[in-house]
Each structure stands twice: as C-alpha cells, then as structure tokens.
Amino acid sequence: MDKKVFVSAGGSGIGRCIAEAFLKNGDQVFVCDINAESLAQFKQDFPQLHTYSCDLAQPDAIQDMFQQVVHTFGHLDVLVNNTGISGPTVAAEDLNLEDWNAVLNLNLNSTFLMTKLAIPYLKQSIGGSIINLSSIAGRLGYPYRLAYSTSKWGIVGFTKTLSMELGIDNIRVNAILPGAVDGERVQHVLQARADLANISLEQATQNALNNQSLKYFVDPKHIADLCVFLTSESGRSISGQILPIDGDKQYLN
Numbered sequence: 001m002d003k004k005v006f007v008s009a010g011g012s013g014i015g016r017c018i019a020e021a022f023l024k025n026g027d028q029v030f031v032c033d034i035n036a037e038s039l040a041q042f043k044q045d046f047p048q049l050h051t052y053s054c055d056l057a058q059p060d061a062i063q064d065m066f067q068q069v070v071h072t073f074g075h076l077d078v079l080v081n082n083t084g085i086s087g088p089t090v091a092a093e094d095l096n097l098e099d100w101n102a103v104l105n106l107n108l109n110s111t112f113l114m115t116k117l118a119i120p121y122l123k124q125s126i127g128g129s130i131i132n133l134s135s136i137a138g139r140l141g142y143p144y145r146l147a148y149s150t151s152k153w154g155i156v157g158f159t160k161t162l163s164m165e166l167g168i169d170n171i172r173v174n175a176i177l178p179g180a181v182d183g184e185r186v187q188h189v190l191q192a193r194a195d196l197a198n199i200s201l202e203q204a205t206q207n208a209l210n211n212q213s214l215k216y217f218v219d220p221k222h223i224a225d226l227c228v229f230l231t232s233e234s235g236r237s238i239s240g241q242i243l244p245i246d247g248d249k250q251y252l253n
C-alpha cells in the first residue's frame, strides 16, 4: 500500500534523494524547503510531488506548512526529519551565541515542532514511522563544530526517547547517522580543510578517507534506500535504533 510521506528540507541534497526514493517506491510525498527554486525544479521532474516553500527556523511557518500537509494527506505514515545546518567551523571560544542558537533552533527546535505536530496524524497510520537525520557528529566528537555535534547528539536522545513513548502506538522511531556523503556539502568541507592546511583538495580528500574502513564517501542513495527499508514491512520490528552509514569512519577531524 502506498504511504504518505513527509520530508523536511527535501528540495535538494540528501532530503531530495530520500523523497525521490519514496516517489519511485510509489508513495505520496510532500517536501518543504526554504529554497523555492529547488522545489520548483524537483516538481518539474516529479509532477506528482507536493511542495511547500518555508523557513523551518520560524515556528509559525512550520505550523502553517503543517496545516497544508494535513489538508493534502489527511494522515501521515512517514515523517523524515532531514533538516540540518552545520553552522560555522570555529573554535568553541570563538563561537558566538547567535550562531549557536541558529544551529540548535533549526536542528533541534524545528525537528521537535515538526514531530509534535505530526504525532497525532502518525497515530492514525496503521504503522507510522519517524526517521531523524543525525550525523556521525552525533556518534563522535567533531572539533570546531560544537553546535552541530551537540545538536546531532541531541537527535539521538530525541530518537531513543520518542521510540519508547510511541511504540505503544505502533510508531517506529529511528535515527540515521551519515558520515561524509558524496556531494556539494562535503566538497565545501574538504576545500575549507585544504585551504586551512595549505594542501590540495586531493590530499584533503585522501586524509578524510584514511580514517574510514571503506575508501569511498557515502552515496546519498544508500541513505534513501535505508529510509525506504526502515518504513517497509521488512523494517517493522526496528525502532529506537541509531544507524550509522559512514564507511566505518573512526574519527572526525
């Protein structure tokens, strides 16, 4: 049976990949994003997609958007909390409160609010599912990314606790912790590291791969496949799990 799936910040990147996987699975998908252009492009490629442009840093915007989700779907089977910004790469003593708050607000507060609004509609599903995007930075420490790492460890506690609260309603809650994912974001991180250390991009890439078992970055499609699996009949006994998908990375630097 097709599912009603919501993906936050799904206009591009990993979120779009996840949304595409559900669309290709025959599910009904609603995505929101701050970038109206990327949403329009996505809808052009998949006309059946439901889109909504909003800034998830604004609680009122989330409330308005969620009314549209409910109006479109009635109930919800799958909530993918994909939203997440990294914030600045600086030493803790140089991190200002404004940047700290911006990261925690988007990564944690918006995820909380989305989930709070979604729970009554997930309860109407025969088997609801919540997937939260954490990060390897939610499993390991991440120097110079204090706010990001703190928020992603927060997502782990959020996931474990919600799983315990919602199991009685047959709602599963899991977290996916990607490592370095092939794409624009990682290229920017690597280029910044190369610039800082005065080395080439190739050397920075090699350094990043040295500390993981598999010598390639994560394909975002593999994260999307994991989402589809977790929400399928085959994944119906999996809840409260913290699932790294990172080529077995040993540390972050």
Ligand SMILES: NC(=O)c1ccc[n+]([C@@H]2O[C@H](COP(=O)([O-])OP(=O)(O)OC[C@H]3O[C@@H](n4cnc5c(N)ncnc54)[C@H](O)[C@@H]3O)[C@@H](O)[C@H]2O)c1
Pocket (backbone or CB within 6 Å): 009, 010, 011, 012, 013, 014, 015, 032, 033, 034, 035, 038, 054, 055, 056, 057, 082, 083, 084, 085, 086, 106, 133, 134, 135, 136, 177, 178, 179, 180, 181, 182, 183, 185, 186
């Ligand atoms: N890319 C990686 O290597 C990586 C690794 C680990 C975890 N993650 C996590 O996976 C998730 C997706 O990562 P990504 O790399 O695809 O992200 P991204 O930086 O590519 O951004 C994804 C989308 O978020 C949207 N967005 C940004 N601010 C927004 C706002 N205020 N309101 C609404 N939408 C907004 C952007 O427009 C974009 O379409 C995040 O939670 C991230 O922390 C990513």
